[in-house]
Each structure stands twice: as structure tokens, then as C-alpha cells.
Amino acid sequence: MIIINLNIIGLGGGTKARYLSHLVSKEGADFLCLQETKTSSFSDARCFLLWRSCNIGWVHHEGTNGAGSMLTMWNKEAFEYGSHVVGVGFIAIVGYHLIAKRHCVVVNVYAACNLQDKILLWEALTILKQSYQNLAWCLCGDFNVVRRPEERKGIRGHSSQKKEIEGFNNFIETNGWMDIPGVGKKFTWFKANNTTNSRLNRFMVSEEWLQIWSASKQYVQQRVVSDHCALVLKSCVKDWGPKPFRTLDVWLKEPGFTAMIKDKWESYQVEGNRISVLKEKLKLLKADLKEWNKSVLGCxxxxxxxxxxxxxxxxxxxxxxxxxxxxxxxxxxxxxxxxxxxxxxxxxxxxxxxxx
Missing domain, CATH: 1.10.287 (Helix Hairpins)
Structure with missing residues (x-):
């Protein structure tokens, strides 16, 4: 799944439309999620022109007199629309990815600046997720909040920001969202004079999403038509063939791991030919690794x-x-x-x- 996200700060004239059309074409996007279109209404013709294709679906949230307006578009050749939910600060599209053959939910988010409205948004999304459990979820947009102080530059911290950060992280942990790795710029929003920068825009996904697109990363683009950078979510998978069991890189950095593996392997008493012995010892090791992982990294x-x-x-x-x-x-x-x-x-x- 390839998703493009951008707070466009007014769709405006041809320059922004051409930039989006080029980015959609270059990345082969399945979804385009825009915030702050500052447009009260959309038409098929305008959306078709934006994507340069008529084989697309779209949902627009007009906000209040264009303020807080959002637009979500998708490629019908890749995604089969099922339903949608529009709330204050979000558009959720529920459907079926035709290539991955999995049901998923893509949520376009535009959070307000004040904390109380953010809390209401987090609560609404938490309730919505409970209604569509076990689906692959992706949240993207302008969350207007950072996860940690180092994601801001040029802004002095105060108590309200600490509450925002704490509330946002609680929302993420409660729902099991995964803040997937980023590639490119550290910040996604830049003030005009470049004295203040923040990471306000991001993609977050569920574990079910990573079961389908395990190599998902968010790529921060150059800032071109907005004071926000466009983000591109995509998964670049290389098939190295089947694995006998799952391994985690973090195991190799844990003190005593290598010695534990050696001791376990030497303790297994298995008879048979070389192939069957190897197979059985790997099965035993897999079970022991599962228990070791639970006891050492489970907390x-x-x-x-x-x-x-x-x-x-x-x-x-x-x-x-x-x-x-x-x-x-x-x-x-x-x-x-x-x-x-x-x-x-x-x-x-x-x-x-x-x-x-």
C-alpha cells in the first residue's frame, strides 16, 4: 500500500495540483490524504484532474466554511471501497485492498490546535477502532502534536505541551499504534522564517497492517508547496525465501543471548539423519526462544x-x-x-x- 499525505494549506491553483499529480504518478499511489484544502466543496471533475485519472474514489470533509477541510482519494484498481466514517478532524475509509486481499482502514487526520479538541478526536478514533477490530489500520495526517520534546525546535516547553505529549502517547499506546520508521527530514513542518520546526505529520499503523506490509516506512519529501512536507508511506519488501523461525535483531544485542543459544543447542539430544536432526533441534530452539523472549523482552x-x-x-x-x-x-x-x-x-x- 502506498499512501501520500500532505497538509496542503489551501489547494489553490495549478501549481499545487500539478505537484500532487506528479507525486501521485511518481509513487504509484493507492491513496492521497490531504488536510486543509480550504475548499467547501469538491466535484468528480476536480478530483479526476488532480489524480489524472477517472478511476478513483473520494470523500471530502468540508469542515467549517472550508476551515479544517480534508480530502481522501483512492485508486479503484487497488482499493475496493466499503464504507466511510466522517467525524470532527478525521475521514476513515473502510475497504478491501485488491492486491493484498485484506480488509483495511485508512484514516485521514487533521487535529485542532487546542488540547480539548485533540482529546475528543483521540477518544473518537479509539471508539472507532473498537468497531473495526482485527482490520489493518493506518492513521495519517497532521496531528498538531509531537511525541517527545526533541520533535520540536525553537519552541520552549510548558505545562500544556507536556499534557499534549502525554495524552498523545497514551492514545498511541492504548490503541497499539506503531510509529513506523521515518526516512529523510527530522521535521515535517517549518515556520516561514525557519526559526521553528516540528514533527506534526506522521503515519501510524496497527500490528495487522505490518502483518501485510511488514517493511513499511514513511518517507519525508522536500517542502515544495506548503510549510508542511509531504509524506509517502510505502513498503519495500525483498523476498529472501522461507525462514525456519522468526528472529528479531534486538535479541542479538541482549547480553547473554549468544551463550544461551549455544547452551540450548548443545543440550538437545536428537537422533536421526542430519536433516531430521537439524529440523527437530530448530523446533526445540524455536520453543525455547519464545519463552526466553517472553521473560526477557516481554516487560x-x-x-x-x-x-x-x-x-x-x-x-x-x-x-x-x-x-x-x-x-x-x-x-x-x-x-x-x-x-x-x-x-x-x-x-x-x-x-x-x-x-x-
């Missing part, structure tokens, strides 16, 4: 929550100038731990859903 998510809560408490002490040197050293240690945990989770999320 990574809970570790992350625990670390983030302790960091938040120390931040609170720092806000009132009550954080002593010991607390600052503890903060540095926790940030280091959090970085390690996040790297483990990112690695696991990228590989855990690989199709055997």
Missing part, C-alpha cells in the same frame, strides 16, 4: 511506562526548583534507559509482524 512496554512516569515526577520537582543534584543524575540515567527501551521497541515493532 519492555511496562518498563517504558515506569520510566516515563518517574521522569514526569522528576520534571514536576524541577518545575518548582525542588530537584537536587541526586535527582538530576537520576534523570540522566532514566533518559538513557528510555532511549534504550525506545530503540528496543522500535526494532521489535519493525520485525515482530513479519509474515513467515
Amino acid at each position: 519492555v512496554e511496562s518498563d517504558k511506562i515506569r520510566i516515563e512516569m518517574e521522569i514526569e515526577n522528576l520534571d514536576g520537582e524541577d518545575d518548582i526548583d525542588a530537584l537536587e543534584d541526586e535527582g538530576r543524575l537520576r534523570m540522566m540515567d532514566l533518559l538513557s534507559q528510555l532511549g534504550l527501551v525506545n530503540r528496543k521497541l522500535d526494532s521489535i515493532y519493525r520485525q515482530k509482524a513479519r509474515v513467515n
Whole structure:
């Protein structure tokens, strides 16, 4: 599945339309999700001209007098429309991907600036996901919030931003969204004078999505027709042939892993010819690896929550100038731990859903 996402800040005249048509053609897009079209109505003719094809479907959300307006378009040769849900700040398209032969949901998101409206949006999307469980989900758009302070530049943090970040991360963790790897620019929104940058735009997917498109990455494009960069979601899969069992890169970085594998392998007592012995020992190793992974890496998510809560408490002490040197050293240690945990989770999320 190839999806293009952009906050276009007004579809305007021919320059933006030509840019989008070129990007759709170059990437071979299945979906195009636009925010801030600033247009109260659309027609088949305008959408056909934008995609340079009449074999497309589309849903437009006009917002309020064009403000908050969104447009989602899709290629009918790749995606069979089933239904759609339009709410404040989102368009959800439910259907069937004809090539992957799987049902999926693609959600175009445009979040408001104030926290209360964001909370309502997160709650609405959480309820919607519960109505379409076990489908492959993809969320894309302008979420108007970052996941961590380093995703902003030139903006001083304050309490409301901390609440936004905490609420957004809770929304992601509650629904099991996976913030897939990005390629290209670190930031996706740039102020006109380039003094302020943020990563406001992103793709997030469900585990079911990665079971289909396991190598999904989001590619940040050059900023051309908007103060936001276009993002392209695509999966570049190489078939290396069948695997005897699933492996995770993060295992190789875990202390004692290699020694554990060696000890387990030497402990298996199997008789038969070389091929049958190898097959049976791999089966035994697969079972042992499953248990080892559960005991060693199964608590990574809970570790992350625990670390983030302790960091938040120390931040609170720092806000009132009550954080002593010991607390600052503890903060540095926790940030280091959090970085390690996040790297483990990112690695696991990228590989855990690989199709055997």
C-alpha cells in the first residue's frame, strides 16, 4: 500500500495540483490524504484532474466554511471501497485492498490546535477502532502534536505541551499504534522564517497492517508547496525465501543471548539423519526462544511506562526548583534507559509482524 499525505494549506491553483499529480504518478499511489484544502466543496471533475485519472474514489470533509477541510482519494484498481466514517478532524475509509486481499482502514487526520479538541478526536478514533477490530489500520495526517520534546525546535516547553505529549502517547499506546520508521527530514513542518520546526505529520499503523506490509516506512519529501512536507508511506519488501523461525535483531544485542543459544543447542539430544536432526533441534530452539523472549523482552512496554512516569515526577520537582543534584543524575540515567527501551521497541515493532 502506498499512501501520500500532505497538509496542503489551501489547494489553490495549478501549481499545487500539478505537484500532487506528479507525486501521485511518481509513487504509484493507492491513496492521497490531504488536510486543509480550504475548499467547501469538491466535484468528480476536480478530483479526476488532480489524480489524472477517472478511476478513483473520494470523500471530502468540508469542515467549517472550508476551515479544517480534508480530502481522501483512492485508486479503484487497488482499493475496493466499503464504507466511510466522517467525524470532527478525521475521514476513515473502510475497504478491501485488491492486491493484498485484506480488509483495511485508512484514516485521514487533521487535529485542532487546542488540547480539548485533540482529546475528543483521540477518544473518537479509539471508539472507532473498537468497531473495526482485527482490520489493518493506518492513521495519517497532521496531528498538531509531537511525541517527545526533541520533535520540536525553537519552541520552549510548558505545562500544556507536556499534557499534549502525554495524552498523545497514551492514545498511541492504548490503541497499539506503531510509529513506523521515518526516512529523510527530522521535521515535517517549518515556520516561514525557519526559526521553528516540528514533527506534526506522521503515519501510524496497527500490528495487522505490518502483518501485510511488514517493511513499511514513511518517507519525508522536500517542502515544495506548503510549510508542511509531504509524506509517502510505502513498503519495500525483498523476498529472501522461507525462514525456519522468526528472529528479531534486538535479541542479538541482549547480553547473554549468544551463550544461551549455544547452551540450548548443545543440550538437545536428537537422533536421526542430519536433516531430521537439524529440523527437530530448530523446533526445540524455536520453543525455547519464545519463552526466553517472553521473560526477557516481554516487560519492555511496562518498563517504558515506569520510566516515563518517574521522569514526569522528576520534571514536576524541577518545575518548582525542588530537584537536587541526586535527582538530576537520576534523570540522566532514566533518559538513557528510555532511549534504550525506545530503540528496543522500535526494532521489535519493525520485525515482530513479519509474515513467515
